[in-house]
Amino acid sequence: MSGRRIAELGEFELIELITAGLGRGDQVLIGAGDDAAVLRLRGDLAVSTDTMVENVHFRRDWSSANDVGRKAVAACVADAEAMGAVGVGVVVALSVPGELEVDWFTEFAAGVREECDNAGVSLVGGDLTRAEQIVITVTVLADLAGREPLRRKGAQVGDQVAFCGRLGWAAAGLAVLTRGFRSPRAVVVAQRVPEPPYGQGVVAAQAGAHSLIDVSDGLLADLGHIAAASAVQIELDSAAFEIAEPQQAVAAALGGGNPLVYQLTGGEDHALVGTFPPGRVPSGWTVVGRVAAGPAQVLVDGAAPDFGAAGWEHFGTAR
């Protein structure tokens, strides 16, 4: 297929490239190829949708097509994890320019399938359209399997705040890439493909978590959502965060700022953070603070953090 362009193939031929030989889990009654897919769930359905746009959420000179496919699936499935649900299937809507190389398309599809395997979900359908720019929307269908969903609004005074997964790796990677570098490799790779802690949403639910969210806007911003929804104050201890070596290296190389900023404000790693009754934090999770009575805000070492924007907004002039 080398060198061929999307416009040279028909829509159905392209869809066949994605769906040929597609495996499916035992909860998938009908996969891709009919008007709709059909899934059999054990409990309530959790559903979330997530869009990635070329040159807004990814750049083709920074990320391979495989990376982009993996990231699109990972970011979306993380939202289901954050409800304590188990991802069952995803549908992927892809818009691409007609002059795009077919190789990009097939590598993207391979990335989607790889990450579906990692996350334990099935690719069950999608749509393919032409656009001036690559736009990818993934929707995850997840199964609460008889459990109650974990909300943002359930945090209670006295809870411990804990996270699982990586914080600030993608942000450190973005800082490096933005300045034209490609190392430290570990953070660059993390920016290209997040590694959400698949399965830990259910672990949190089974441990009795009171609230949960995935870190997509940055820890402070996302804990701010829990604080607002639960009407509580969240207090973090900076000493509880372990700064990884590559984050130290990036901060030093790029001007000596405090590398904690990456962990507190960086999104896109899709860690899970939540609040637990004291003593109920699962193993593998790191306690970084507590829930207290007070105004709906997030404090670090007892004070409002004073470094720049606390999160990522796509619109607005603040950024």
Next chain:
Amino acid sequence: MSGRRIAELGEFELIELITAGLGRGDQVLIGAGDDAAVLRLRGDLAVSTDTMVENVHFRRDWSSANDVGRKAVAACVADAEAMGAVGVGVVVALSVPGELEVDWFTEFAAGVREECDNAGVSLVGGDLTRAEQIVITVTVLADLAGREPLRRKGAQVGDQVAFCGRLGWAAAGLAVLTRGFRSPRAVVVAQRVPEPPYGQGVVAAQAGAHSLIDVSDGLLADLGHIAAASAVQIELDSAAFEIAEPQQAVAAALGGGNPLVYQLTGGEDHALVGTFPPGRVPSGWTVVGRVAAGPAQVLVDGAAPDFGAAGWEHFGTAR
């Protein structure tokens, strides 16, 4: 808000514009505003996703923002109807340029909500991102409520072929709009906002339909999918189609072609077409042919139809 641009508002402010006061059905346990929505279904889940791209699927000088919002929802819910499922919720992913007027955005949201009301589904979530071009992806979550899904592959020799809804109205409207006209108004309105026969998918299932599809690519193309999936020949009778007056008028005004072409090849009205055991066609459905043994093809009056492309493909060079 008059004259304000999307980029002047924050992402969360914009989302609040869509979701404020949003009603929800009794199967919606959690609506927009958390990491995922949560729905309670009575049976298996049917899910389908559908993208509309500016200047590919709609033009802002032809369609109002309200029209676009309505069409995006209608086209997607029709896919759930085609499985014999009942739409419960939709999630809407919207990508827009920062310079778009906020008024377009709020009118689009109003159209989405209007069509959700028409279809009896709840808007339960979405995503909002920046892009160079407007791209809308709607995903429908539908409930089979204990019934088996209606597949493309179930057609049986001896079945009657019948449709419900409108055929070729949107295509006649497109023909008019493409030539710079705005009348007959009925077909132009149909091009802007389809009217899928909501509820008739379930009616077909309850009547014992063997196969069903929604007409999005054109009747011949979509029946071709049934013929291929079921390995049967489908035979249509041209005399069974009633050509509406505005379709006659458009064909006459635009050069005297056979107006039946609109009905046989026009998509985007999202009629339902399926096959039924003899005598089981529900009232309100029109019988237009039969299922026979033979190669997987669609014949009209015993012959392969000989007018141009039988459907709509987004890629490929034929069109």
